Amino acid sequence: xxxxxxxxxxxxxxxxxxxxxxxxxxxxxxxxxxxxxxxxxxxxxxxxxxxxxxxxxxxxxxxxxxxxxxxxxxxxxxxxxxxxxxxxxxxxxxxxxxxxxxxxxxxxxxxxxxxxxxxxxxxxxxxxxxxxxxxxxxxxxxxxxxxxxxxxxxxxxxxxxxxxxxxxxxxxxxxxxxxxxxxxxxxxxxxxxxxxxxxxxxxxxxxxxxxxxxxxxxxxxxxxxxxxxxxxxxxxxxxxxxxxxxxxxxxxxxxxxxxxxxxxxxxxxxxxxxxxxxxxxxxxxxxxxxxxxxxxxxxxxxxxxxxxxxxxxxxxxxxxxxxxxxxxxxxxxxxxxxxxxxxxxxxxxxxxxxxxxxxxxxxxxxxxxxxxxxxxxxxxxxxxxxxxxxxxxxxxxxxxxxxxxxxxxxxxxxxx
Numbered sequence: 001x002x003x004x005x006x007x008x009x010x011x012x013x014x015x016x017x018x019x020x021x022x023x024x025x026x027x028x029x030x031x032x033x034x035x036x037x038x039x040x041x042x043x044x045x046x047x048x049x050x051x052x053x054x055x056x057x058x059x060x061x062x063x064x065x066x067x068x069x070x071x072x073x074x075x076x077x078x079x080x081x082x083x084x085x086x087x088x089x090x091x092x093x094x095x096x097x098x099x100x101x102x103x104x105x106x107x108x109x110x111x112x113x114x115x116x117x118x119x120x121x122x123x124x125x126x127x128x129x130x131x132x133x134x135x136x137x138x139x140x141x142x143x144x145x146x147x148x149x150x151x152x153x154x155x156x157x158x159x160x161x162x163x164x165x166x167x168x169x170x171x172x173x174x175x176x177x178x179x180x181x182x183x184x185x186x187x188x189x190x191x192x193x194x195x196x197x198x199x200x201x202x203x204x205x206x207x208x209x210x211x212x213x214x215x216x217x218x219x220x221x222x223x224x225x226x227x228x229x230x231x232x233x234x235x236x237x238x239x240x241x242x243x244x245x246x247x248x249x250x251x252x253x254x255x256x257x258x259x260x261x262x263x264x265x266x267x268x269x270x271x272x273x274x275x276x277x278x279x280x281x282x283x284x285x286x287x288x289x290x291x292x293x294x295x296x297x298x299x300x301x302x303x304x305x306x307x308x309x310x311x312x313x314x315x316x317x318x319x320x321x322x323x324x325x326x327x328x329x330x331x332x333x334x335x336x337x338x339x340x341x342x343x344x345x346x347x348x349x350x351x352x353x354x355x356x357x358x359x360x361x362x363x364x365x366x367x368x369x370x371x372x373x374x375x376x377x378x379x380x381x382x383x384x385x386x387x388x389x390x391x392x393x394x395x396x397x398x399x400x401x402x403x404x405x406x407x408x409x410x411x412x413x414x415x416x
Contacts, residue, residue, distance in 0.1 A: 015034065017055050021063065030069055054152075187211045367383050
């Protein structure tokens, strides 16, 4: 899989990642801190999605091992490279076994009998794989004070030539980007931007993918359209007159025919924090301007594939990962499907013991793993369960766990 490089604002990126773990840190009694050296560059050109997945996987294993301790994320400038580390005071790990986990050729039998290692093996292998794709290498060190540190360094990809795709790698075909729909069921996209030239360019790109576009020139107009028509996808500019994209997304999510429609927000480069604000408003993903056609295609394909899986789950169909068959994700998909019954059973046992704190941790872990393995339906269900656990609504928790059991029974690998 090739990388989709773009400029990443370093400080806001790491602040956003840590913000996702604030509640969990508070619940576990963990001191969570971010340290960014003053000489670290403002931005780094890299694949933001892969870096996000790599860092979240490291955070996940750190929180699995750490309770009543600390997790520290550091970003430093080392000889022109951006050095990133996640250090924790949790359970000390065996360096030899960790080296085996990080070795892509090693068999899972190396750690499979160790319950504690098995729980963190998948996040660590995922992180190491993504870091290799970014041109780095994940390493582990232990200090005399009993702290474990996972670290890697990345160089700026600005001047690097884009790698050629391997024979097994391809862009989504027209059939794939159409979500396997036929010509009588064309995917409809609402395209919202106040600049006519931008709308024209985006429509050309989307039409090449086989989509039908309708235009909106501001947020207020988009809200009105969404009250009358249902779309498969919404592309929303954020900076517009009359009503900006942030307010429009919030209103669409609160009352319209498109409350669950995937929304891809378009953020202008240089506008710090817009992506985080857009996600908080209710969008599913962000795309920076000026828009890159290939990146647009990949993001749209992923959002539609996620929506297709969620709809399949709601209609009682089999649940398959849309990442299955991709060599970079195949192991994660297989491991997720294999371990899913045990993880849901663990959540049921925690509920039976009325250990809501433990149930919340397990739901949070499932939420992250579902995203890594191409099972967004479990990410959404686990997120909803987390909120219910927080409200201590026992009756609803029981119903949600029963629903997860039913979903688990319909989750499988496509070729088995």
